[in-house]
Amino acid sequence: MTEEQLVEGTKHVLLRAYLEQIIVPIYLTPDSGDVEVRGTGTLLEVGEKLCLITASHVFDECDLSKLSSPWGRKQAEMVTWGEFRLRKAPHGSNLPDVAIAELQSSETIAAFRANYRRLTLAQVAMPTRGSTHVLAGFPEAMAAATETTIDQDPLIYFTEMLVEPPPDEDLKDARQPAWDLFFALERRGKVIGLDGAIREIPDLQGASGCVIWEMTVSEGLWTPDKALKAIGVQRSALKGKWFRATNWLSVIPLLAPIDARAAHQLAMALVGEERGTAMFRAAGFEIPASPV
Numbered sequence: 001m002t003e004e005q006l007v008e009g010t011k012h013v014l015l016r017a018y019l020e021q022i023i024v025p026i027y028l029t030p031d032s033g034d035v036e037v038r039g040t041g042t043l044l045e046v047g048e049k050l051c052l053i054t055a056s057h058v059f060d061e062c063d064l065s066k067l068s069s070p071w072g073r074k075q076a077e078m079v080t081w082g083e084f085r086l087r088k089a090p091h092g093s094n095l096p097d098v099a100i101a102e103l104q105s106s107e108t109i110a111a112f113r114a115n116y117r118r119l120t121l122a123q124v125a126m127p128t129r130g131s132t133h134v135l136a137g138f139p140e141a142m143a144a145a146t147e148t149t150i151d152q153d154p155l156i157y158f159t160e161m162l163v164e165p166p167p168d169e170d171l172k173d174a175r176q177p178a179w180d181l182f183f184a185l186e187r188r189g190k191v192i193g194l195d196g197a198i199r200e201i202p203d204l205q206g207a208s209g210c211v212i213w214e215m216t217v218s219e220g221l222w223t224p225d226k227a228l229k230a231i232g233v234q235r236s237a238l239k240g241k242w243f244r245a246t247n248w249l250s251v252i253p254l255l256a257p258i259d260a261r262a263a264h265q266l267a268m269a270l271v272g273e274e275r276g277t278a279m280f281r282a283a284g285f286e287i288p289a290s291p292v
Contacts, residue, residue: 011222018224019136019156022117023210025143026058029068029078038062040137040210041069041101042230045118046259049102050109052081053119053251054209055235056088056099071111082108087254096179096250097235099209102258117225121266124248125214125229132215133159133183135234135243137207157201158190159183159243166242173236179246181232183212187240204237212245253283261288 024043028036039058044051059067064086068078082105089095103109127133135157143152162182165175191199212232220226232245249270256263264287267276277287 011227015134015224015228016156018117018228019134019213020154022119023136023138023154024052024069024112024116025138025152025206026052026054026209027068027070027078028062028066029080030066035068035078037138037140037143037206038067039206039208040234042211043112043116043118044100045120046255046262049258050112050118051258052084052101052103053211053233054099054101055233056097057235058209059086059088059099059101069112071115079108079111081105084108087257094174094176095253096176096246097173098233098246098250098254100251100254100258119211119230121262121269123225123228123230124266124270125216125231126247126249126270127161127181127212127214127231129161129163131160133161133231134213134215134228135159135183135204135207135210136213137204137210137234139202139204140206141202143206155202155204155207156191159185162242166238170238170241171244176246179250181212181245181247182242183245185237185239185241185243201239203239204234204243207234208236210234249279252280253285256280256283256285260285264288 022042024041026039026041028038039054041052041054044053066080068080071079081103084104085102086099088099136154138152139155142155162184165182187201188198189201211230212234213228214231216227216229218226232247234243234245237243252263252267264280267280270276280287
């Protein structure tokens with residue numbers, strides 16, 4: 001093995017370890033019967049608050065009190081989230097398929113912080129065409145669940161943005177050009193496993209809501225948190241062809257009621273001060289006063 005191959009292999013190991021620690025499986029734990037895979041979330045630190053960002057449809061037609069996640073990884077017990085405030089687009093609206101669960105239970109928050117990494121808004125960016133992108137989520141096809149525990153490995157898949165979006169007839173929902181992102185989804189593709197091999201890509205059912213990452217070039221010592229930028233939230237897929245995500249501009253109206261200053265700063269970071277401020281006002285929010 002050459003030095004270059006050794007360095008690249010080490011990066012893959014670190015990348016997988018980081019992504020395994022920052023993505024959160026979302027399940028529905030009924031009073032009886034097997035655990036149901038609902039989607040994938042990512043913990044987002046906003047000041048002192050802890051939120052879980054995912055797709056809006058993950059919360060459709062289910063008992064919200066039964067939503068749960070493992071406080072651990074292998075053969076971990078399912079634990080319900082407790083109280084949380086759900087912020088999502090109203091049903092039937094043309095707003096993006098993205099949601100934020102603002103966690104309220106101190107026990108849940110402490111457990112999540114102890115067992116998972118958290119994303120910060122400083123790691124969020126707009127996507128760059130031609131870059132390498134990564135989908136990291138928990139497809140149902142890769143889960144082994146019982147009534148009380150689940151053992152699941154994540155899918156960590158390399159991809160790139162499509163030059164042209166899919167035809168309208170392939171889409172279940174209308175286009176949303178301000179937010180839409182489309183990525184290649186091969187039947188077989190490169191995934192980060194123990195060997196980084198080319199493998200069959202499973203159905204993405206259960207990966208809904210996972211963050212899409214962009215690989216960037218960082219200065220100084222390479223670390224996964226510096227090399228990865230969160231650029232989208234996955235929402236749907238057509239197996240063997242593409243998957244669809246929404247960019248982080250769609251998160252701003254949901255984030256503003258939680259922390260207006262953080263939402264305004266994110267808008268400016270994504271599209272610039274003038275455009276970000278105009279967008280923030282157009283969404284019906286007051287520009288927060290600067291801290292004294």
